[in-house]
Amino acid sequence: MLNQDELQAHFRNLSNDELIRQCLPGRLTEIAQSIAEAELVSRGLPRPEIAESVAEGELYAEYHGDLTNVARFLEPTEAHLLKSYLESCSIPAFVADANLVQVNPFFGGAIGGTSLRVPAEFVPEALDLLAKFHKGEVRAANEQSGEIGTTESVTKDFRLKTYRVYACPGRTVPIVVKVGFSWAAFIFGPLWFLVNYMWLNFMIVAGLFIGGNLYFRHHRPETEMESLLFLGMYLFYLVIWILIGKFANTLLAGELEDRGYRLLATVRARNSTYARDEAAKSSANEPGRA
Numbered sequence: 334m335l336n337q338d339e340l341q342a343h344f345r346n347l348s349n350d351e352l353i354r355q356c357l358p359g360r361l362t363e364i365a366q367s368i369a370e371a372e373l374v375s376r377g378l379p380r381p382e383i384a385e386s387v388a389e390g391e392l393y394a395e396y397h398g399d400l401t402n403v404a405r406f407l408e409p410t411e412a413h414l415l416k417s418y419l420e421s422c423s424i425p426a427f428v429a430d431a432n433l434v435q436v437n438p439f440f441g442g443a444i445g446g447t448s449l450r451v452p453a454e455f456v457p458e459a460l461d462l463l464a465k466f467h468k469g470e471v472r473a474a475n476e477q478s479g480e481i482g483t484t485e486s487v488t489k490d491f492r493l494k495t496y497r498v499y500a501c502p503g504r505t506v507p508i509v510v511k512v513g514f515s516w517a518a519f520i521f522g523p524l525w526f527l528v529n530y531m532w533l534n535f536m537i538v539a540g541l542f543i544g545g546n547l548y549f550r551h552h553r554p555e556t557e558m559e560s561l562l563f564l565g566m567y568l569f570y571l572v573i574w575i576l577i578g579k580f581a582n583t584l585l586a587g588e589l590e591d592r593g594y595r596l597l598a599t600v601r602a603r604n605s606t607y608a609r610d611e612a613a614k615s616s617a618n619e620p621g622r623a
Contacts, residue, residue: 409447
């Protein structure tokens with residue numbers, strides 16, 4: 334426990350703003366409070382009003398119903414980010430199980446990850462705000478006011494991807510194709526083309542896959558020149574798979590259009606589910622479209 338001299342030295346080293354913040358009622362013991370207020374007087378600073386300390390907790394001062402889960406995340410950081418977002422919209426929010434998920438991620442997955450909770454009274458509003466956040470509809474304050482130096486949507490980051498959404502007569506659920514690199518095609522190769530019914534591409538990629546595996550399994554370099562050639566062939570084989578991943582989604586989009594699928598919309602969203610919902614809304618709002 335700090336003695337009086339140590340407390341005086343501590344408060345003397347604080348900036349004006351930090352000293353005022355620590356002098357808010359309810360933060361210090363009686364002795365520390367008296368020393369801090371004496372330091373305030375010596376600097377000619379005003380004593381903070383009690384109302385300032387109440388303002389920090391006014392969101393949580395009243396009972397608004399039992400806490401209800403509105404979202405779950407495997408990454409606790411994301412839960413804390415959205416907690417701050419909801420609080421900025423005057424909705425009290427709480428993060429649960431974050432420490433458990435960080436300490437034991439395997440057990441955290443079993444319980445569904447970190448949960449974001451709000452009082453029951455705020456659930457509808459919170460769900461609506463979270464949906465807008467994930468769709469990229471949330472704007473920074475200076476963008477809404479038209480100030481110079483406006484920013485893009487606060488959710489326009491590396492998590493937002495571009496998707497093409499296609500519809501076909503006879504199918505209830507639209508097909509979503511991501512624009513850009515396909516990790517699924519890069520990793521699974523011929524199986525990806527097979528499940529998408531791209532038969533010609535499947536046979537070509539399967540031939541490359543089988544031929545490449547047979548070559549690298551049965552050829553062992555014995556000289557330095559053969560080792561360099563082997564390394565060059567391996568790098569060439571890797572480049573082929575990178576190109577497959579790069580152009581796979583483009584090939585799939587062309588294949589769908591050849592089959593008669595109609596492009597509903599090109600949207601930016603966090604994942605294919607949000608992209609499908611966004612495309613359905615934009616299609617419903619356009620005249621002449623069902």
